[in-house]
Amino acid sequence: xxxxxxxxxxxxxxxxxxxxxxxxxxxxxxxxxxxxxxxxxxxxxxxxxxxxxxxxxxxxxxxxxxxxxxxxxxxxxxxxxxxxxxxxxxxxxxxxxxxxxxxxxxxxxxxxxxxxxxxxxxxxxxxxxxxxxxxxxxxxxxxxxxxxxxxxxxxxxxxxxxxxxxxxxxxxxxxxxxxxxxxxxxxxxxxxxxxxxxxxxxxxxxxxxxxxxxxxxxxxxxxxxxxxxxxxxxxxxxxxxxxxxxxxxxxxxxxxxxxxxxxxxxxxxxxxxxxxxxxxxxxxxxxxxxxxxxxxxxxxxxxxxxxxxxxxxxxxxxxxxxxxxxxxxxxxxxxxxxxxxxxxxxxxxxxxxxxxxxxxxxxxxxxxxxxxxx
Numbered sequence: 001x002x003x004x005x006x007x008x009x010x011x012x013x014x015x016x017x018x019x020x021x022x023x024x025x026x027x028x029x030x031x032x033x034x035x036x037x038x039x040x041x042x043x044x045x046x047x048x049x050x051x052x053x054x055x056x057x058x059x060x061x062x063x064x065x066x067x068x069x070x071x072x073x074x075x076x077x078x079x080x081x082x083x084x085x086x087x088x089x090x091x092x093x094x095x096x097x098x099x100x101x102x103x104x105x106x107x108x109x110x111x112x113x114x115x116x117x118x119x120x121x122x123x124x125x126x127x128x129x130x131x132x133x134x135x136x137x138x139x140x141x142x143x144x145x146x147x148x149x150x151x152x153x154x155x156x157x158x159x160x161x162x163x164x165x166x167x168x169x170x171x172x173x174x175x176x177x178x179x180x181x182x183x184x185x186x187x188x189x190x191x192x193x194x195x196x197x198x199x200x201x202x203x204x205x206x207x208x209x210x211x212x213x214x215x216x217x218x219x220x221x222x223x224x225x226x227x228x229x230x231x232x233x234x235x236x237x238x239x240x241x242x243x244x245x246x247x248x249x250x251x252x253x254x255x256x257x258x259x260x261x262x263x264x265x266x267x268x269x270x271x272x273x274x275x276x277x278x279x280x281x282x283x284x285x286x287x288x289x290x291x292x293x294x295x296x297x298x299x300x301x302x303x304x305x306x307x308x309x310x311x312x313x314x315x316x317x318x319x320x321x322x323x324x325x326x327x328x329x330x331x332x333x334x335x336x337x338x339x340x341x342x343x344x345x346x347x348x349x350x351x352x353x354x355x356x357x358x359x360x361x362x363x364x365x366x367x368x369x370x371x372x373x374x
Contacts, residue, residue, distance in 0.1 A: 022270055
């Protein structure tokens with residue numbers, strides 16, 4: 001099965017200020033390795049244009065467009081003829097793009113929600129990338145959130161087929177590296193107001209209590225008013241190619257989850273998989289379903305307070321730290337690589353195609369009743 005796939009997403013060319021880019025790159029590279037032809041369409045906006053770290057991928061194509069009207073004019077035939085068209089969350093003008101695509105595409109159409117908890121929390125109040133009325137028009141809803149959520153999307157919003165498609169980590173790129181540890185605990189992520197309390201609680205507060213230890217926070221868009229402790233280093237932006245070295249320089253990596261995702265659960269971030277793949281043990285906040293991704297205490301460490309983080313940093317034996325890191329990387333290799341996600345997507349495509357065939361198959365013609373002659 002070699003498919004022609006079009007992805008219309010937030011950004012694949014720039015990882016600045018968003019985690020979508022690395023998620024898309026990993027999935028698309030895996031699809032290309034499996035023989036699929038993938039074209040990514042991205043709105044050309046200044047904040048990504050100024051921070052591009054992918055321009056000409058070798059195994060797939062990326063096309064930039066300036067406005068909504070270019071979608072049908074420049075890419076109409078490509079979209080109509082594709083076997084699978086995927087529209088992602090947070091795409092500018094996502095609703096009219098979805099309306100046009102679901103009307104004209106002859107192949108399977110899918111919505112890939114990399115922000116499912118945020119989407120569901122705000123859907124009724126209005127979003128510019130998805131409406132409740134659009135959900136049943138997609139053949140397939142790919143959810144960043146697992147557990148009971150795909151079933152809820154089918155039952156409550158009328159999706160004909162909703163399936164979980166987590167992010168992943170390319171274990172060849174995100175691999176352990178030799179580095180002298182610089183930081184006891186580090187965090188990589190763009191600023192989010194509803195995530196900042198977790199960062200305050202599980203990194204900044206421990207840093208204030210352990211002034212002899214060094215900490216680090218890397219990511220864009222943090223406001224100037226944040227009071228960083230003197231022993232917390234700040235890195236404004238870290239390109240993906242530098243992530244493995246960054247993780248290698250930490251004894252532990254923090255996973256901090258946005259409020260909507262923590263409340264709904266079953267929403268692992270791409271940084272969680274990447275840190276684990278790099279062989280850095282992860283300390284995470286607690287949320288429902290995390291035990292379905294990594295086994296607590298064996299593959300991941302959970303904390304709810306500064307005291308718990310401090311105890312881990314101060315008291316955990318080095319052998320135990322290394323064992324947890326090894327177990328987590330092994331879990332990524334077993335369940336959470338881009339190839340796993342590409343295979344899942346192929347399965348979902350086959351499901352959606354089979355469902356469409358059943359739906360459009362003509363009903364058998366009723367044969368006239370034969371009445372035996374007396």
